[in-house]
Amino acid sequence: MANPCNIANVTDLEKFIVKEAPPTIYYIPNFITETEEEYLLQQVYRAPKPKWTQLSGRRLQNWGGLPNPKGMLTEKLPDWLLKYTEKISALGAFARKAANHVLVNEYKPGEGIMPHVDGPLYHPTVTTISLGSHTVLDFYKPVCETQSEVPQTEKSRYILSLLVQQKSLLILQDDMYKCYLHGIQGVSEDILSEHVVNLSSTDAHLGNALPRSTRVSLTIRHVPKVVRANLLLGKK
Numbered sequence: 001m002a003n004p005c006n007i008a009n010v011t012d013l014e015k016f017i018v019k020e021a022p023p024t025i026y027y028i029p030n031f032i033t034e035t036e037e038e039y040l041l042q043q044v045y046r047a048p049k050p051k052w053t054q055l056s057g058r059r060l061q062n063w064g065g066l067p068n069p070k071g072m073l074t075e076k077l078p079d080w081l082l083k084y085t086e087k088i089s090a091l092g093a094f095a096r097k098a099a100n101h102v103l104v105n106e107y108k109p110g111e112g113i114m115p116h117v118d119g120p121l122y123h124p125t126v127t128t129i130s131l132g133s134h135t136v137l138d139f140y141k142p143v144c145e146t147q148s149e150v151p152q153t154e155k156s157r158y159i160l161s162l163l164v165q166q167k168s169l170l171i172l173q174d175d176m177y178k179c180y181l182h183g184i185q186g187v188s189e190d191i192l193s194e195h196v197v198n199l200s201s202t203d204a205h206l207g208n209a210l211p212r213s214t215r216v217s218l219t220i221r222h223v224p225k226v227v228r229a230n231l232l233l234g235k236k
């Protein structure tokens, strides 16, 4: 498979760190080729209708099992996803573990996702391949309990944004996974402000308005706590 950025492991990843952000965001533009992007989109839209779950602001497909505190009953990932989960795991994104879970999110222009943290069900790393459109990911400080006299709004907790282009790979780890929240505004175009920290790595410029198309993201993670089906059936 053509690898336009030639990255082989965590050390190589270091040059993709977004320095203006708290630790740690890696942003790798053109992680996949246009042909791979088309192929992945084809596979996503080939899934049978019941595979989709409609939420208020987006649709999603869940692959690999349903993460839950008791342990995820694992399902084998399809080959078209395995190719990418293996490639990202080989970079060392999940320490020595391999990704075993993929969430496919589809956002129409105007759709987004509320600020949230991905939480403790996953190894504290999230990796995302973007298909079909750019988006802008916004980051927020967590609510600080010791400062309760001052009301903390979404606006006061906002820290910065990242322009995430189609075909890119984004990796969030450390505090950016564990503490800070991430979200996507439900807008149909993004005005690139001075708070967008990675404009130099793209063709986009400050002040540009980028209309969104439909974006499909592959959110690839490792769920450490799994249960095997035969254990559930009481077999050894």
Ligand SMILES: O=C(O)CCC(=O)C(=O)O
Pocket (backbone or CB within 6 Å): 103, 105, 113, 118, 128, 182, 217, 219
């Ligand atoms: O679509 C994205 O890039 C973000 C998805 C996300 O935050 C999630 O699924 O937890």
Ligand SMILES: [Fe+2]
Pocket (backbone or CB within 6 Å): 116, 117, 118, 182
């Ligand atoms: Fe998330």
